[in-house]
Amino acid sequence: MSYALEVDNITVQYGQTAILKNISFTVQQGEIIGILGPNGSGKTTLLKAILGLVNLHQGNIKILGKNISDLTPKNRAKLAGMVPQKTETPFPFSVYEITLMGRYPHISYWEGYGEKDRAITSKALKDIGISNLANRFFSQLSGGEQQLSLLARLRAQDPSIFFLDEATSALDIKRKIESLDFICNFSKYKQKTLLTVFHDINLAALYCKRLLLIKNGSIKYDGPTSEILTPQKIMDIFETEVIITKHPLTGAPQVFFKPSLT
Amino acid sequence: MKPFNSKYKLAAIWTLLAFIYLCVITVGLKYGRYPTSWSQVLSIILGKSAQCDNPPVLKTIIFDLRMPRLIIATIVGAALASAGAVFQGLLRNPLADPFTLGVSTGAAFGATIALIVGVTSTITIPLAAMGGAFLTLAIVLFLAKDKEGLQPATMILAGIVVSTFLSALISLLKSLDEESLASIVFWMLGSFGGRDWSHVLFAAPYFIIGFLAVLAYSRDLDLLSLGELEAKQLGVPVYKSRLILMVASCLMTAAAVSVSGVIGFVGLVVPHIVRLLQGPKHGNLIITSAMLGAIVTVIADLLAKNLLSSGEELPVGVLTTLIGGPFFCYLLWQKKRISDKNFL
Numbered sequence: 140m141s142y143a144l145e146v147d148n149i150t151v152q153y154g155q156t157a158i159l160k161n162i163s164f165t166v167q168q169g170e171i172i173g174i175l176g177p178n179g180s181g182k183t184t185l186l187k188a189i190l191g192l193v194n195l196h197q198g199n200i201k202i203l204g205k206n207i208s209d210l211t212p213k214n215r216a217k218l219a220g221m222v223p224q225k226t227e228t229p230f231p232f233s234v235y236e237i238t239l240m241g242r243y244p245h246i247s248y249w250e251g252y253g254e255k256d257r258a259i260t261s262k263a264l265k266d267i268g269i270s271n272l273a274n275r276f277f278s279q280l281s282g283g284e285q286q287l288s289l290l291a292r293l294r295a296q297d298p299s300i301f302f303l304d305e306a307t308s309a310l311d312i313k314r315k316i317e318s319l320d321f322i323c324n325f326s327k328y329k330q331k332t333l334l335t336v337f338h339d340i341n342l343a344a345l346y347c348k349r350l351l352l353i354k355n356g357s358i359k360y361d362g363p364t365s366e367i368l369t370p371q372k373i374m375d376i377f378e379t380e381v382i383i384t385k386h387p388l389t390g391a392p393q394v395f396f397k398p399s400l401t
Numbered sequence: 402m403k404p405f406n407s408k409y410k411l412a413a414i415w416t417l418l419a420f421i422y423l424c425v426i427t428v429g430l431k432y433g434r435y436p437t438s439w440s441q442v443l444s445i446i447l448g449k450s451a452q453c454d455n456p457p458v459l460k461t462i463i464f465d466l467r468m469p470r471l472i473i474a475t476i477v478g479a480a481l482a483s484a485g486a487v488f489q490g491l492l493r494n495p496l497a498d499p500f501t502l503g504v505s506t507g508a509a510f511g512a513t514i515a516l517i518v519g520v521t522s523t524i525t526i527p528l529a530a531m532g533g534a535f536l537t538l539a540i541v542l543f544l545a546k547d548k549e550g551l552q553p554a555t556m557i558l559a560g561i562v563v564s565t566f567l568s569a570l571i572s573l574l575k576s577l578d579e580e581s582l583a584s585i586v587f588w589m590l591g592s593f594g595g596r597d598w599s600h601v602l603f604a605a606p607y608f609i610i611g612f613l614a615v616l617a618y619s620r621d622l623d624l625l626s627l628g629e630l631e632a633k634q635l636g637v638p639v640y641k642s643r644l645i646l647m648v649a650s651c652l653m654t655a656a657a658v659s660v661s662g663v664i665g666f667v668g669l670v671v672p673h674i675v676r677l678l679q680g681p682k683h684g685n686l687i688i689t690s691a692m693l694g695a696i697v698t699v700i701a702d703l704l705a706k707n708l709l710s711s712g713e714e715l716p717v718g719v720l721t722t723l724i725g726g727p728f729f730c731y732l733l734w735q736k737k738r739i740s741d742k743n744f745l
Contacts, residue, residue: 154548192633216636223634228627229493230681240624244636248617251684296635 141204143168143300143332144189149198151181151188151356158184160356162198168299169330171323173343173364176353177377182336183224185353186302189334190219203299216244220298222289222306228278234288235273238264241295256295263294266321268314282309290318294325301326303335307342319346344368344391352376368392411685414678418692422475425699429471432707435462465597473596473604473660474702474717475695478667480608480657482694483687484650485668486675487615490626490683491646492553498668499654502560503567505665507537508658509588510567516584517574527603527659534655537563538647551629551643591662591718593702600660607656612691614649618642619684626683664718666725667694673732697721 144166151159159181166172174182187193189200191207200207202218210218220241241263242256264270269287272280277288286309293301301322307315323346326333337343343350343364350367352360354376360367373381373394382395431442441455445463485498492502499505511533515526541563545556568589575585587594615622621642624632633639657664671694675686698717701724705717 187630190634192630212633212638213636216634221634223631226627226631229495230490230626230676232623232681236623236680236682237627240627240635243620243624246620248620251620 145201147199150196151193152196158356162358168332171333171347172349173347174336174351180353181356183304186304213244218298219300220293220296221302222293224304231276233274234277237277237288238291238295241292260295263291266294267291300332305336340394422696426471429703430467434712469598469601470593470596472601474593474699476604476608477657477661478694478698479691480653481668482671482690484653486672486687486690487646487650489672490622493626494553500665503537503541503564504534504651504654505658505663506564506567508534508655509663512588513571513574513585517578530659531655534651538651588662590716591664592716594714604656604660607652611649611653618646622683665722667721670725670729
């Protein structure tokens with residue numbers, strides 16, 4: 140059986156400090172997976188490592204059966220792409236231009252972006268619901284609008300595996316639910332694999348059937364959402380006491396916090 | 402969704418600049434130390450000199466003195482401005498240009514060394530300038546590289562330090578060797594005086610190769626200006642693209658400096674103006690910067706040549722810095738006034 144993603148015993152070090160330690164997991168095509176963990180637990184580094192953006196100290200990563208170290212950057216970008224936490228540019232690029240850059244892995248040096256790429260870019264902006272922002276300067280947008288632009292860019296890039304690094308954290312509730320609905324429906328419909336780093340445990344539980352819980356650079360728990368979200372495991376990972384109930388509509392586990400007000 | 406008028410706007414800008422350039426060149430053929438009339442210039446350009454009984458020396462003045470000088474100014478302006486646009490995009494810093502990165506001064510240093518050891522050939526001195534430029538770039542790169550890759554801010558600091566150091570060395574060499582004083586001053590201040598077709602033929606190929614290379618990699622440059630990680634994530638072979646862009650811009654700069662000396666501010670200011678005119682996409686930015694850079698440099702040289710009534714020439718580098726410095730301050734002031742961090 141071939142997997143969308145095989146992570147085999149990877150370790151990532153910055154200097155002497157190990158950020159990720161002996162991480163292994165496999166992902167089937169079309170799976171939607173949430174990654175949770177406290178600040179500094181290595182979630183972002185894990186996504187970067189899978190995309191080949193940081194050097195592996197040891198271990199091996201395969202995307203759709205291909206070893207990432209054997210792939211050219213362009214071919215890797217056709218298979219897997221990411222929405223980063225944020226992007227900064229000192230130059231006044233428009234949202235359209237930023238989104239069009241998602242087509243980079245699909246173009247050749249001399250031909251450049253063609254009509255097809257422009258059509259896909261327009262479609263991506265429409266899908267994410269930000270056609271009206273196309274001519275605005277990216278760097279003048281709010282954090283949420285920037286995240287939507289980067290989502291549109293990933294949609295235009297159109298890889299097989301989508302990585303979202305807290306890509307909806309700055310969105311208002313309406314935009315958050317709309318974007319997650321779109322991405323998850325899109326990934327189901329097109330059999331795209333989706334790995335998303337969440338801060339919001341409840342959103343992760345609503346949209347993901349499988350969760351990875353990371354702490355201190357290791358995967359502590361990996362399994363179906365209903366088995367992973369228990370008060371003991373949340374306590375173990377986040378050192379916070381919670382009560383868990385079922386979502387009244389979907390039945391997904393949802394977390395309530397216990398404030399200690401005096 | 403892409404504004405339709407942007408394509409027409411670009412076409413309009415290019416047409417306008419091409420027109421201005423032709424005007425400036427025509428004016429440039431007329432004005433110089435030797436008085437010439439419009440009818441003389443026209444008859445010579447159109448090849449009808451014999452019928453109009455012009456002094457024979459006039460043909461030489463126009464074809465072998467004024468024309469190569471105009472073309473040299475064109476190449477140098479285009480090279481510095483497009484190299485500036487590339488360096489700014491690569492380092493994600495609007496203050497980067499061939500001068501702040503030390504590349505220009507490195508080239509001048511190379512030329513100075515050649516002069517000191519007594520080389521006088523028109524081919525060897527430019528080659529020495531190129532060697533100096535590449536060596537400086539290598540040193541700056543080495544200083545700015547750490548475990549996590551190239552640090553753009555460090556690179557500009559390193560560039561300024563190395564550049565200041567080399568300037569001091571040049572001054573030192575200058576005072577030790579009074580004989581070549583005049584020619585060393587030429588490298589420090591920049592001038593197109595006494596340039597001929599051999600200099601055009603020397604600089605043109607390097608400029609053309611460098612220019613085509615940066616154009617081919619202009620889309621990589623767009624992505625690199627979002628930062629190394631973003632570029633890598635979107636599939637840019639970061640090290641290869643950056644190396645090619647850097648070497649190509651260095652080649653253009655060295656070609657320019659080797660025939661004209663250090664000419665400041667063209668590489669810094671021109672890309673700024675162009676970005677305001679038409680946006681930051683580097684492919685078009687490089688092309689328009691080259692055109693505007695050529696126009697600015699040709700005008701600056703015409704002024705340098707004709708401004709003083711005594712017939713003495715000003716060093717063109719002095720003139721570009723005199724105009725460019727205040728203009729850059731004006732841009733900074735505007736930026737502050739609008740308080741829009743993306744103004745530049």
